[in-house]
Amino acid sequence: xxxxxxxxxxxxxxxxxxxxxxxxxxxxxxxxxxxxxxxxxxxxxxxxxxxxxxxxxxxxxxxxxxxxxxxxxxxxxxxxxxxxxxxxxxxxxxxxxxxxxxxxxxxxxxxxxxxxxxxxxxxxxxxxxxxxxxxxxxxxxxxxxxxxxxxxxxxxxxxxxxxxxxxxxxxxxxxxxxxxxxxxxxxxxxxxxxxxxxxxxxxxxxxxxxxxxxxxxxxxxxxxxxxxxxxxxxxxxxxxxxxxxxxxxxxxxxxxxxxxxxxxxxxxxxxxxxxxxxxxxxxxxxxxxxxxxxxxxxxxxxxxxxxxxxxxxx
Numbered sequence: 001x002x003x004x005x006x007x008x009x010x011x012x013x014x015x016x017x018x019x020x021x022x023x024x025x026x027x028x029x030x031x032x033x034x035x036x037x038x039x040x041x042x043x044x045x046x047x048x049x050x051x052x053x054x055x056x057x058x059x060x061x062x063x064x065x066x067x068x069x070x071x072x073x074x075x076x077x078x079x080x081x082x083x084x085x086x087x088x089x090x091x092x093x094x095x096x097x098x099x100x101x102x103x104x105x106x107x108x109x110x111x112x113x114x115x116x117x118x119x120x121x122x123x124x125x126x127x128x129x130x131x132x133x134x135x136x137x138x139x140x141x142x143x144x145x146x147x148x149x150x151x152x153x154x155x156x157x158x159x160x161x162x163x164x165x166x167x168x169x170x171x172x173x174x175x176x177x178x179x180x181x182x183x184x185x186x187x188x189x190x191x192x193x194x195x196x197x198x199x200x201x202x203x204x205x206x207x208x209x210x211x212x213x214x215x216x217x218x219x220x221x222x223x224x225x226x227x228x229x230x231x232x233x234x235x236x237x238x239x240x241x242x243x244x245x246x247x248x249x250x251x252x253x254x255x256x257x258x259x260x261x262x263x264x265x266x267x268x269x270x271x272x273x274x275x276x277x278x279x280x281x282x283x284x285x286x287x288x289x290x291x292x293x294x295x296x297x298x299x300x301x302x303x304x305x306x307x308x309x310x311x312x313x314x
Contacts, residue, residue: 001043006251010258013047014054017229017259018222018266020145020201020282021289025134028126028195029293033308046256048233054263055222055229058271062223069094089175093220096181100224103185104231107192118193126195129306129313135293137196142287144198148205149280152214172213176220180210188224196290199225200270201282218274222267 012030016023056063069090076082076091087095107119116124125133152172176184187206191197200221207217273279300306300313 001248001251003251003254006043006255007258009043010047010050010255011262013255014051014259014262014264015266016198017051018055018200018225018263019270020141020198020204020279021286022138022141022191022196022198022201024122024126025138025141025196025198028134029131029289031127032129032131032306035309042237043252043255045233045237046252047259048229048236050256050259051263052226052229052233053260054267055226057264058267059219059222059226062219063226065090066094066097066223092175093223096176096178096220097224097227099178099181100185100188100220101227103182103189104192104228106189122193122195125193129311130297130301131293132297132301133194134196135290135295135297137194138286138290138293140194141196141198141201142283142285142290144202144205145279145283145286148208148214148217149277149283151205151209151211152277172208172211172216174213174216176207176212176216180207180212183210184220184224188228192228196293198286199228201286204274204279214274214277214279218271 008030009027012026013023015021016026069088073082073087073091073094108117110117111121184203184206187202188199191199191202203221203224204214204217207220208214212220273281296307304313305311306313
């Protein structure tokens with residue numbers, strides 16, 4: 001792995017992990033279109049660490065509030081003073097994060113007759129030579145983003161201010177209910193399986209469709225992603241330690257730092273795009289890219305060879 005390949009992977013991971021365009025889909029497409037493939041589990045871990053540092057750097061205040069809320073919740077629970085009706089906003093968010101993460105355990109369920117777990121299909125589909133699935137998944141992301149935008153417009157139309165301007169947060173609730181958290185969690189679970197379905201885009205859009213204002217939905221989506229990214233890094237680190245691969249620290253660290261910097265900028269960009277109601281830009285991008293991938297995939301299936309490398313398409 002060269003420094004250039006590592007930096008390119010870091011840019012793709014950092015940008016697409018948080019922008020609603022799907023990191024798994026873009027990493028799969030980069031392999032197909034440009035022949036960039038880095039078969040290093042440890043490098044994958046470091047890329048996740050880089051993006052994790054980025055989201056923690058942006059949401060450090062929220063994370064610190066949640067840590068304090070956890071200890072406050074434990075104290076109230078063991079002293080018998082906890083009440084669902086009187087809990088503060090930070091404890092509510094903490095509980096909603098817990099319920100939102102529960103559906104992820106579905107990924108570890110075995111699929112009868114395959115000898116695999118549900119999560120294993122994500123790696124299979126992301127590393128095969130067929131990009132039709134990625135194209136269709138990107139189109140699904142576009143549809144979800146469009147539905148989210150239309151939902152916010154509907155809520156905004158019903159809750160406009162007297163001056164005729166809406167706030168940067170958008171209309172809707174500033175808190176999540178139990179069914180909201182579980183629904184967003186289920187959508188995140190589905191997004192983890194299909195390369196091309198954006199985790200951030202699908203969870204953000206789902207929150208907005210459920211009536212949560214776009215800022216609250218965005219913040220919840222990012223904070224919900226922290227345990228998910230950590231879990232992915234830990235699981236991949238376990239596999240990497242078993243593989244015993246040779247470590248080339250220079251390019252790996254370059255990729256991690258790149259992912260961190262680009263990820264930080266991507267989060268800032270997405271927050272700006274959401275608060276200024278420009279989420280539709282990503283809907284158009286994923287739609288156009290998805291259609292292009294489907295067309296190319298069909299052509300490659302018909303000819304039996306990749307249009308880019310000439311390799312046979314099985």
